[in-house]
Amino acid sequence: MPDSIDYSRKPVLILGASGFIGSRVAAALERSPVYRPIAASRRSMVRVDATNLQSVLGALRDVDCVINCVAGKESTMVRATQVLCEAARSLPPRRIVHLSSMAVYGAATGTVTEDHVPVAPISGYGRAKIACEEIVGRYVSDGGDAVILRPTCVFGPGSTQWTTRLARLLQAGRLGDLGTVGDGCCNLAFIDDLVAAIVSALDAPEISGRIFNISSPAALTWNQFLMAFGKALHATPIRRIPARMVKIETKLLAPFRRVGSKVIKAPWTVAITPSLTALFQQDIWVDSAAARSALWLAQTPPDQMIAAVIRDDRIKKERALS
Amino acid sequence: MIQSANDIVCDTVVQANICIVGGGPAGITLALELAKTGKSILLLESGGEMPSADTQALNAGEVADERLHSPPDRYRQRVLGGGTSIWGGRCVPFDPIDFNNRPWIDHSGWPISYDEVERHYAAANTWCEAGEYEYDARLATPGGMRPVLRGFAPLHFDTNGIERFSCPTNFGDRYRARLRSAPNVRVLLSATVTRLRAARDGSRIDSVDVRATQDNSFSVTADQFVLAMGGMETPRLLLTSDDVHAGGIGNANDLVGRFYMCHIAGTIGSLRVNGASDAVWHGYDLAADGTYCRRRIALRPTAQASMGLGNAVFRLHHPRIADPRHGTGPLSAIFLAQRFISYEYAKRLVSDVPPSYRTWLRHGMNAVIDSPSTARFLFHWLKARTLADRKFPSVIIRPRTNLFSLDFHAEQVPNPDSRIGLGSGVDRFGNRQIRVDWRYGRQDVETVAKSFDLLSQELADQSIGRLSLASDEIDIETVVRRDGAYGGHHIGTARMGSGARSGVVDRDCKVFGVNNLYVAGSSTFPTSSQANPTLTIVAMAVRLAKHLGRVVTQVPSIQEAVS
Numbered sequence: 046m047p048d049s050i051d052y053s054r055k056p057v058l059i060l061g062a063s064g065f066i067g068s069r070v071a072a073a074l075e076r077s078p079v080y081r082p083i084a085a086s087r088r089s090m091v092r093v094d095a096t097n098l099q100s101v102l103g104a105l106r107d108v109d110c111v112i113n114c115v116a117g118k119e120s121t122m123v124r125a126t127q128v129l130c131e132a133a134r135s136l137p138p139r140r141i142v143h144l145s146s147m148a149v150y151g152a153a154t155g156t157v158t159e160d161h162v163p164v165a166p167i168s169g170y171g172r173a174k175i176a177c178e179e180i181v182g183r184y185v186s187d188g189g190d191a192v193i194l195r196p197t198c199v200f201g202p203g204s205t206q207w208t209t210r211l212a213r214l215l216q217a218g219r220l221g222d223l224g225t226v227g228d229g230c231c232n233l234a235f236i237d238d239l240v241a242a243i244v245s246a247l248d249a250p251e252i253s254g255r256i257f258n259i260s261s262p263a264a265l266t267w268n269q270f271l272m273a274f275g276k277a278l279h280a281t282p283i284r285r286i287p288a289r290m291v292k293i294e295t296k297l298l299a300p301f302r303r304v305g306s307k308v309i310k311a312p313w314t315v316a317i318t319p320s321l322t323a324l325f326q327q328d329i330w331v332d333s334a335a336a337r338s339a340l341w342l343a344q345t346p347p348d349q350m351i352a353a354v355i356r357d358d359r360i361k362k363e364r365a366l367s
Numbered sequence: 368m369i370q371s372a373n374d375i376v377c378d379t380v381v382q383a384n385i386c387i388v389g390g391g392p393a394g395i396t397l398a399l400e401l402a403k404t405g406k407s408i409l410l411l412e413s414g415g416e417m418p419s420a421d422t423q424a425l426n427a428g429e430v431a432d433e434r435l436h437s438p439p440d441r442y443r444q445r446v447l448g449g450g451t452s453i454w455g456g457r458c459v460p461f462d463p464i465d466f467n468n469r470p471w472i473d474h475s476g477w478p479i480s481y482d483e484v485e486r487h488y489a490a491a492n493t494w495c496e497a498g499e500y501e502y503d504a505r506l507a508t509p510g511g512m513r514p515v516l517r518g519f520a521p522l523h524f525d526t527n528g529i530e531r532f533s534c535p536t537n538f539g540d541r542y543r544a545r546l547r548s549a550p551n552v553r554v555l556l557s558a559t560v561t562r563l564r565a566a567r568d569g570s571r572i573d574s575v576d577v578r579a580t581q582d583n584s585f586s587v588t589a590d591q592f593v594l595a596m597g598g599m600e601t602p603r604l605l606l607t608s609d610d611v612h613a614g615g616i617g618n619a620n621d622l623v624g625r626f627y628m629c630h631i632a633g634t635i636g637s638l639r640v641n642g643a644s645d646a647v648w649h650g651y652d653l654a655a656d657g658t659y660c661r662r663r664i665a666l667r668p669t670a671q672a673s674m675g676l677g678n679a680v681f682r683l684h685h686p687r688i689a690d691p692r693h694g695t696g697p698l699s700a701i702f703l704a705q706r707f708i709s710y711e712y713a714k715r716l717v718s719d720v721p722p723s724y725r726t727w728l729r730h731g732m733n734a735v736i737d738s739p740s741t742a743r744f745l746f747h748w749l750k751a752r753t754l755a756d757r758k759f760p761s762v763i764i765r766p767r768t769n770l771f772s773l774d775f776h777a778e779q780v781p782n783p784d785s786r787i788g789l790g791s792g793v794d795r796f797g798n799r800q801i802r803v804d805w806r807y808g809r810q811d812v813e814t815v816a817k818s819f820d821l822l823s824q825e826l827a828d829q830s831i832g833r834l835s836l837a838s839d840e841i842d843i844e845t846v847v848r849r850d851g852a853y854g855g856h857h858i859g860t861a862r863m864g865s866g867a868r869s870g871v872v873d874r875d876c877k878v879f880g881v882n883n884l885y886v887a888g889s890s891t892f893p894t895s896s897q898a899n900p901t902l903t904i905v906a907m908a909v910r911l912a913k914h915l916g917r918v919v920t921q922v923p924s925i926q927e928a929v930s
Contacts, residue, residue: 154548155550221657222496222656222657222757224496224534224541224756225540225541225544228544228545272656276655276656281509281655281656281657282653282654282655282656282657283655283656283657284657285534285657285755285756285757286756287754287755287756288756326544328548
C-alpha cells in the first residue's frame with residue numbers, strides 16, 4: 046500500500062481483488078497515474094462481501110468505476126452481479142467493467158464474434174456467466190453504464206487454472222501430444238493483455254453496453270501449444286497420450302483426483318476433467334477484432350506468453366518440485 | 368461431412384468446386400488444406416472407413432515377374448487413409464541433389480527446385496506427426512544424437528542425416544474428425560471413379576463417373592479435379608479414360624505409366640565392429656517432441672557424382688532373421704511368429720524360401736535358450752509398440768557380439784521400360800486391371816554395389832570394423848533380385864516434366880493439355896531419391912493445395928460463370 050493516498054487519481058473499486066485477475070488489475074492500477082485502486086474482497090484490507098447489498102453499496106459510494114472480477118461458485122457469481130447492479134442503480138451512474146468468459150459460447154465452433162449465440166451443451170459455469178451477462182444487460186437497458194469482457198483461457202504467471210495446472214500435468218506426463226483430442230483451437234488471453242484491456246475499458250468512449258472478446262492472435266491448436274509449453278518447461282520428451290488414456294483420466298480417475306484435491310494439493314490430484322478435454326477438441330476461434338479496435342487490445346504472441354511464464358518464480362518452483 | 372456413396376441416388380450429378388479422387392495422405396492433406404479456401408471440396412474414396420475384401424479386390428492385376436514385384440493388391444489399401452493405414456511411418460525429406468539434372472543419370476532432374484518443395488516440409492512434418500522439421504542429428508535431440516559408430520568420420524558418407532518417425536499416423540483415423548466437421552468438405556466413401564470424362568476438345572475434364580459398392584452409379588462435375596490415387600491407380604485411370612484422348616489422358620507422348628520406380632532396398636552383408644559394444648548405436652533417440660529419430664549413413668552427393676551413382680543410404684541392422692545362426696532369442700521369436708505378421712512386413716523379415724523343420728527347430732531353441740532376452744523384448748514391444756500411440760518404429764535388437772547386417776535403401780534410376788500398363792483382366796466394374804512390368808537396371812545394381820564397397824573401404828581404413836558379404840551375396844544383383852522392388856513405393860508413373868515431351872504433368876502438377884486436371888502423389892516424382900516417399904507426397908500435396916487455392920480464387924467457377 047502507498048504511504049499516502051493521491052486523491053487526484055480516479056478511484057476504482059475492484060470486486061474480487063484477491064483473485065488472480067483482480068489482484069493483477071489492482072497492481073496495474075496502483076502503478077497508474079490516472080486511477081486509484083480500491084481492492085475489495087472478503088480477505089483484503091477493504092473488506093467487501095460482494096453478495097451483500099449494504100456492503101457493496103458502502104464500497105460503491107466513493108468510486109467512479111467498478112471492475113467485477115468476482116469468481117467462485119456459480120451462485121456466488123450470479124448473486125454478486127445482481128447485488129452490484131442493484132447497488133449501482135441506486136447511485137449516480139458509474140461504469141461497471143464486468144468480466145465474463147468465452148464459456149458463454151458453449152459448444153460453438155468456427156469463428157466466433159461477440160454476437161454469436163450460445164450453443165448447447167453449455168457448462169454450469171457458462172450458464173452462470175450468461176446469467177451474469179443478462180443481469181448486466183438489464184442494468185444497461187435501464188440506463189446504466191457497463192462493459193462486458195469475455196476473456197478466453199487466461200494464461201500468464203500466477204494463473205492456477207490455465208498455467209500452473211497445465212504445467213503440472215505436462216511435467217507429470219499426463220498431458221502432451223493429445224492427437225485427435227488436442228486438435229481444437231487454443232484460445233488464450235495473456236493476463237497482461239487482459240489487464241490492459243480492462244483498464245482501457247474504464248474510460249473508453251462510446252462502448253457502454255458493448256461486449257468484447259479478449260484473446261490472443263495466434264491460430265494454434267491445443268496440441269501445438271502444449272508441445273511448445275512442455276518444451277519450454279523441459280517436460281521432455283513430450284509424451285503422446287493415447288485417446289484411451291484420456292478416456293480413463295476423464296471418466297475413471299478424475300472423480301478420485303477431485304476428491305483427493307480436497308485433502309491435498311499435489312500434481313496427482315489435478316484432474317483432467319471431461320470439460321477440459323472437450324475444450325481441447327473444440328474447434329472454436331474467438332475473434333477479438335472489436336477489442337483491438339475499441340480497447341486497443343494488445344495481443345502477445347504465444348511464445349512471448351510462455352517465455353513470461355517460464356521467467357516467473359512460481360513456475361520455477363513447480364519445475365524444481367517436479 | 369462423411370457419407371457413403373451407396374446413399375447417392377443413381378444418375379445423380381454431384382457438384383463441387385474441387386473434386387479430389389483418392390483419400391490417402393495426399394488426398395486428405397489436400398482436402399483439409401483446401402478447406403481453408405472456403406470452396407466446396409469433394410473427396411472420393413473407393414474404400415470405406417474399414418478395409419473390405421471386395422473393394423480391395425479392385426486392386427488386383429498382373430505382374431510380369433512375380434519374383435521381383437509383389438502382387439498389385441499388396442501394399443495398396445482402398446480405405447480412408449490409403450497407404451498410411453499400413454505405413455511404417457518413416458519420414459525423410461528428399462535431398463537437393465535429387466532435383467538436379469545429373470548427367471550420369473538419364474531422365475533425371477525436376478522442373479522445380481529443391482527449395483520449392485523444401486519450404487513445405489515443415490507443414491508435411493506436422494501432417495505426418497513427425498515432430499519438428501529438423502533432420503540434423505546434431506540438432507534433432509537435446510545435446511545431439513549418439514553416433515552410429517563412435518569415431519567413424521567417413522569422407523564419402525554423411526552420418527548426420529536422420530529419419531524421423533511418424534506415430535505412424537493413419538491419415539484416415541487421425542483426420543476423420545476434421546473431415547467430418549469441416550463445413551465445406553464432403554467425403555464420399557465406397558466411391559470408385561471409373562472414368563474421367565473429357566470435354567469434346569479434350570481441353571478439360573467435364574465430369575468423372577463414379578460407382579458405389581452397391582453398383583449405383585453417378586457422376587461428379589467440378590471446376591478442378593485432382594487424382595490422388597497412388598502410383599498405380601493414377602496411370603490406370605488416365606489410360607482407361609481414352610474416349611476423347613486416344614491412348615489415354617495425358618498420354619499423347621506415351622509417358623503415362625512409364626518410368627515406374629520403387630526403391631532398391633534390402634539387407635546385406637555382415638559388419639563386425641571393432642571395440643566395445645557401446646561404440647555402436649543403431650537404435651533410436653527421442654527428440655524433445657517425442658519423435659523417434661535414427662541416424663543414417665548417406666552417400667554424399669560428391670561421391671554420387673564422381674562415381675556416377677544414384678542416391679543411397681545405409682543403416683545398421685540386426686542379422687538376417689531367417690538365419691538361426693544369429694542365436695538371438697527375440698529374432699527367432701519373430702521368425703516363429705511370422706504367421707501373425709502382415710504380409711507387407713513379414714516379406715522382409717523372413718526367408719524367401721520355405722524353411723525346413725530343422726530351421727524351425729533351431730529358431731525354437733534360440734527362443735528358449737535366450738528366453739530372458741526374448742521376454743524383455745516382448746515386454747518392450749507390448750509397452751512401446753502395441754499399447755503406445757507413438758509406436759516404437761521397428762525391431763531393434765542389439766546383437767550379443769558387435770555383428771550387424773546393413774540395411775540399404777537406394778534410388779532406382781528412371782527407366783522408360785519399367786512401367787505400369789493395362790492388363791488383360793477386368794475388375795467387377797468392367798475396367799481393365801493393371802499390369803506391372805517393373806525393371807531394374809545396371810546402374811541400380813551399381814549404386815548398391817559400389818556404395819557398399821566404398822563404405823567397406825572406409826570402415827576398414829578407419830579401423831572401425833570389417834564389412835563383408837556372404838558367399839551368396841558376392842554378386843549384388845542376386846541380393847537386388849532376392850529383395851525385389853521395395854513394396855509400397857510407387858513412383859514416377861505420371862512424371863513431372865518441363866514440357867509434354869518429357870512429362871505427364873507440369874511444374875504445378877497439372878496434366879499437360881488438360882486445363883483442370885491435376886495429379887498428387889509420388890507418381891509425379893521424376894526421380895525416386897533415397898528417401899521414402901510419404902513425407903514428400905504430403906509436402907507436394909501442401910504445395911499443390913496452395914497453387915489450387917490461388918487458381919480457385921482467381922478463376923470463376925462454372926456455376927458462377929453460368930449464373
